[in-house]
Amino acid sequence: MHTTMHKKTSRPRELTPQAKIMRTLQKQGLKLTRQRKVILEVFLDMDGHPSPEEIHREIHRQGHNLGISTVYRTLKVLVETGVVRKLEFGDGQGRYEQRDERTQHLHLVCKQCGQTFEVPTIAVDWLFEELAENHAFALHSHTAYLYGLCDACIAESSENRDNHEEERITP
Numbered sequence: 001m002h003t004t005m006h007k008k009t010s011r012p013r014e015l016t017p018q019a020k021i022m023r024t025l026q027k028q029g030l031k032l033t034r035q036r037k038v039i040l041e042v043f044l045d046m047d048g049h050p051s052p053e054e055i056h057r058e059i060h061r062q063g064h065n066l067g068i069s070t071v072y073r074t075l076k077v078l079v080e081t082g083v084v085r086k087l088e089f090g091d092g093q094g095r096y097e098q099r100d101e102r103t104q105h106l107h108l109v110c111k112q113c114g115q116t117f118e119v120p121t122i123a124v125d126w127l128f129e130e131l132a133e134n135h136a137f138a139l140h141s142h143t144a145y146l147y148g149l150c151d152a153c154i155a156e157s158s159e160n161r162d163n164h165e166e167e168r169i170t171p
Contacts, residue, residue, distance in 0.1 A: 017044050017098060021083045028081055038064050039074045049087055049095035049107075049116060089116055089145065107143075110150040112157075117150070 018040055022032055030036075042058050043050065050058075056071045075096055078084035087095045089109045106124070108117040121128070121142075132139035149157065 021078070021098075024081060024083050025077075030077065030081065035066055035070050036074050036077075038066060039071055040078070043075075043084075043096065044098065049089070049097050051093045051095050053093075055096075085143065087143070087145075089114065090147065107145045108150075109145055109147050110153055111147050112149055112153040115150050115152075 021040060021044075022037075025032060025036070038059060039055065042062065042064075043055055046055065046058060052068065052071045052075055055075075056066070056068045059066050059071070075084065075086070075094075079086050079096075084096050084098060087097060087107065089095060089107065090111070091114050105118040105120050108119055110116075121144075128139060128142055131137075
């Protein structure tokens with residue numbers, strides 16, 4: 001009796017975001033220092049769009065001893081290599097997010113409380129493409145900020161307005 005052994009074929013594993021970024025840094029000839037690894041790991045585990053100060057606080061909360069200037073320098077390197085994007089939401093602080101062209105989105109920024117919402121651009125991608133085409137422009141990526149008030153701040157504003165009107169009407 002002859003049995004045929006079948007070799008298991010495995011699909012290549014999808015790299016983690018951290019592994020992809022580290023690979024990009026290595027390809028660009030940058031050292032993967034312990035500090036950079038810690039900052040990158042903390043940054044990628046944080047929700048939202050953290051500031052350098054928020055990243056630094058989380059690093060210390062986790063028991064690592066890194067200076068704030070190391071965080072700023074590392075973020076600068078990550079932006080220069082194109083793996084992280086620096087954002088400005090109008091609060092006077094730079095904020096950061098991982099750059100991933102597969103998930104293009106807009107940022108809705110509440111001018112009152114500062115809350116930020118990410119909205120996929122799928123509904124307006126045609127507009128960006130049309131604008132680029134109309135101006136003979138090769139669009140590679142985009143960043144957009146829309147400023148206004150979130151639901152909670154709108155409700156709070158109208159509640160405050162109603163309370164002030166009641167105060168004026170009450171004899």
